[in-house]
Amino acid sequence: MKWKKGLTGMLLAAFLCGAPGVGIATPAHASAGEYKFDFGGGTVETGYTGVSASLSYDSARGYGFRTPENMRNVSASVRFLATGTKSENTFDVDLPPGLYEVSVTLGDTSRSSIAAEGVYQVINMTGNGAKDRFQIPVTDGQLNLLVTEGKEGAVFTLSALEIRQLSSNPVTNRTIYIGGDSTVCNYYPLDSSVQAGWGQLLPEFVNTNTFQIRNMASGGQIARGFHQDGQLEAIVQYIKPGDYFILQLGINDTNPKHNESEAEFKDWMRDMIRQVKAKGATVILSTPQGRATDFNANNVHNAENRWYRSAILALAQEEQTPLVDLNVLSSAYFTSIGKNATLALYMNGDTLHPNYGGARELARLVAQDLKRQGLSGF
Incomplete structure (x- = not known):
């Protein structure tokens, strides 16, 4: 069965296109x-x-x-x-x-x-x-x-x-670029996936008349990989003054299999910050949220020692970049709603990856904090 084409309501109907047939090439001057x-x-x-x-x-x-x-x-x-x-x-x-x-x-x-x-x-x-x-x-x-x-x-x-x-002007609209891992990236279908990253849901909390969102995050990514594997290259090619780059990494970087020390993580992140700032854009650092189960005996959620957070805080200060401390913001929110409600925001049997509803709440926290800091468009 043929896949349904297109995105509803996005395109007009006036085309000079191919009539139904088998692989027939016809003029496409539309x-x-x-x-x-x-x-x-x-x-x-x-x-x-x-x-x-x-x-x-x-x-x-x-x-x-x-x-x-x-x-x-x-x-x-x-x-x-x-x-x-x-x-x-x-x-x-x-x-x-x-x-x-x-x-x-x-x-x-x-x-x-x-x-x-x-x-x-x-x-x-x-x-x-x-x-x-x-x-x-x-x-x-x-x-x-x-x-x-x-x-x-x-x-x-x-x-x-x-x-x-x-x-006719070959310049992109103002853009929010996002870098990150599986807790940030897009899942498909974009509007109904079971698992989701907060970057996928951020457009719900952004003035899309002002910004487009380009989520370049990918599952399993680390700072070295984002820098070296082509994602940073794409951002640097297009990013311009007035754009934002929100960067959240650290979860996978702490996994010993990646052989990336905290000092090396910080160096890769610093170079990405400087490359983007050299293009005249604004870099925003974000710390990752913790696990759903990071509650103590007093039912307080706390994950402040996870995911190279101290290096991210230091980088924000040293490189003079805005910071969204999502680690702390999410913990405060999780504490307020309790253990069971927090677990309901994560994938079944998975204490790290948010589901669609959880990603929406994380995106809301990110946008609210950026608005609080006076950044436009949120």
Whole structure:
């Protein structure tokens, strides 16, 4: 069965697109700067342009795969055989310079990431048919997009792509970038996942007329990995004055298997802070919340000695960055609601990872504290 395409209400209906058929490529020059592509060898959904894995880019057509030999049609989508954000195995679309909103729908895949212009755009989309969107400035007349593995050994497929021009000015709206781990990152579907990270729910507490949210957090991440694996690179490429970068790490960094001392953690974090501040943006540090079971005999929740918190506090002071001490804020909230209500905010049988409701409460605490500190948009 074909995956349902698109995000409801996001795109208009005026397109010159492919009629239903089997992998038929038709002109995609769309009215009002909008484009819709349906990938794979099956029936093309109404209103979309069909794109088979064998379709090579052609300048007269204005779209196609740069290396179709590295593509395969699979189950109502296409599979990318080459991996990595720097791969030339891209789907290219000619676009006038400007700012675009790109919506992606994955096919049958367990975990995939989206890259464009050589850097990550969406990290670790999980589950079949997962959907997400992002803003991207196009300055060279062409969007170059690919799907790459979210974890080693996972297949990476693309089912649908929708592109809408927001402005002729190729500059993103004010943006809140988020870095972190599994307690922060997105889970899918974004609006109904069982597990969630607080970065996923932050848009509920942010003025989205002012900001877009780009959550670049990923499960299992440590400071060295976020710095070295491409997530920081993507942020530094686009971040600008007026943007925020909220950074929360430390939980996985304390695991001995990562061989990252507190001093090394602090050094990686400091370099990330300085790189982003050099771009004129504001860095905000956050400490991680504790476990659901961090209650003492007096039913007070306290986790202040966890997750390299002291290094984060020191960095905030040394680098003159705002700090959200979510560790303390969440403990105060958990104490106020008690043990049972706190456990109900976490995944079943898991005292570390919040569920959707728990992530919402953590996001609320983050936003409230940023508003208290006078940062705009919350």
